[in-house]
Amino acid sequence: MTDAPIAELRSASKRFGAVLAADDLNLSIERGEFLSFLGPSGCGKTTALRMLAGFEPPSSGQVLLDGQVVNDLPAYRRPVNMVFQHYALFPHLTVAENIGYGLRQQRPRPSTADIAKAVDKALETVRLQGFGPRRIWEMSGGQQQRVALARAIINQPKLLLLDEPMAALDKKLRRDMQIELQSLQRSLGITFVLVTHDQEEALSMSDRICIMRGGKIVQIGSPRDLYDRPKNRYVADFVGKSNFFAGTVDAGGGSLTATGHRLAGRPTQSLIAGQAAWASLRPEQISLTRQPGEGISLPVQVETRIFLGEHTEYLVKNADLGAFQVLVSRQAESTEGGFEPGDKAFAGWQDGAALILADD
Incomplete structure (x- = not known):
């Protein structure tokens, strides 16, 4: 053939x-x-x-x-x-x-x-x-x-x-x-x-x-x-769920500063320092805990909770970065206990987990 x-x-x-x-x-x-x-x-x-x-x-x-x-x-x-x-x-x-x-x-x-x-x-x-x-x-x-x-x-x-x-x-x-x-x-x-x-x-x-x-x-x-490895925000947004944080690219292109927070990650294409870009994080990459953890750990308030069987989807809000989604497995929830709307918590992820993406 x-x-x-x-x-x-x-x-x-x-x-x-x-x-x-x-x-x-x-x-x-x-x-x-x-x-x-x-x-x-x-x-x-x-x-x-x-x-x-x-x-x-x-x-x-x-x-x-x-x-x-x-x-x-x-x-x-x-x-x-x-x-x-x-x-x-x-x-x-x-x-x-x-x-x-x-x-x-x-x-x-x-x-x-x-x-x-x-x-x-x-x-x-x-x-x-x-x-x-x-x-x-x-x-x-x-x-x-x-x-x-x-x-x-x-x-x-x-x-x-x-x-x-x-x-x-x-x-x-x-x-x-x-x-x-x-x-x-x-x-x-x-x-x-x-x-x-x-x-x-x-x-x-x-x-x-x-x-x-x-x-x-x-x-x-x-x-x-x-x-x-999506090429840009459009692809990342269309394939699966993702959280996007707008900011400007830092020197070296491996991180982005969004409303005062440095979000390190992997650039998917050549980016220039000072360029407007996005940090992208999948909801399943983010943990939700009652105490601050290692890496990036942001204080948030739980806005909504949706039970999905093996996972629970939370919408949380940080004073600087705004609202974003967190997907927590049942196993992880059994360790921390469930969260309800109005609860205070910490949303965290490993430093460098984000993707740094251009608009198009």
């Missing part, structure tokens, strides 16, 4: 009138990986997906599949299938007829027996054995999503594109389907490309995540890389 990327965007841009929806995108998608486009509404992630699918030709630049430029190749001739947000199933057809629709459009058309065999295999893959005769309206939301997946994989595409396919599912079902999608992707070996605005979904499922803003790619990396 070749090591060449399964798909590429090379300086690909898409303009709709005066709106530049995708701006000079450069991206290589590796064979067999699970890649996610992550960003807010209007950031260009769906436009990038539609250019890969063939629904939108790039205004400039190139789209490549298997090393071949496919700018002018229509969607139905690309080795790509897409699962839409609302599944786009045919309500007048049975589950089996929906799944086998693509095979019936092929020329030469496979035999009826071969189509039935392929449909049965697809149903087994998505764990819907015996559901072939049912009508679409008799299926739950999660089952309909599996039907849409079965219809997409039956043609054995090289690239499967998913446009927020779990947006309409409740939280528990969405989590179950995330696990199923990961298992399905590994068993099939097909390259999956997901578009989502849900950071938890992208972090839990992806091999790599492509963060987008304003039609541009901001940063690409593994979930761990993006979480631990």
Whole structure:
């Protein structure tokens, strides 16, 4: 098997009138990986997906599949299938007829027996054995999503594109389907490309995540890389929860002074002394104690308390730095005891734990 990327965007841009929806995108998608486009509404992630699918030709630049430029190749001739947000199933057809629709459009058309065999295999893959005769309206939301997946994989595409396919599912079902999608992707070996605005979904499922803003790619990396080494405040704010303290960079760039407090940390890019920047701290990096501890220890007042099972999320307020979030595990809380709104406490973290980030 070749090591060449399964798909590429090379300086690909898409303009709709005066709106530049995708701006000079450069991206290589590796064979067999699970890649996610992550960003807010209007950031260009769906436009990038539609250019890969063939629904939108790039205004400039190139789209490549298997090393071949496919700018002018229509969607139905690309080795790509897409699962839409609302599944786009045919309500007048049975589950089996929906799944086998693509095979019936092929020329030469496979035999009826071969189509039935392929449909049965697809149903087994998505764990819907015996559901072939049912009508679409008799299926739950999660089952309909599996039907849409079965219809997409039956043609054995090289690239499967998913446009927020779990947006309409409740939280528990969405989590179950995330696990199923990961298992399905590994068993099939097909390259999956997901578009989502849900950071938890992208972090839990992806091999790599492509963060987008304003039609541009901001940063690409593994979930761990993006979480631990975000390029700027935008990425740190979009991937996981973080507390941000505004200040100015100290000499050497390894610390920041915010309202009189020196916050040491790791700069993620070259910064200049005196430059406006942010110190970023994840809520789980901060401890909450009744007595001051080692490292940085700030007096705070507990504003709110939210119980989350294994963790409790506190909003605390310091007279100088303002309000920020603290995530305390049940084990840590058992040592100190729980805190209630109005309690006085100390919020602390290891000196140097913060990231020093630029705005963009």
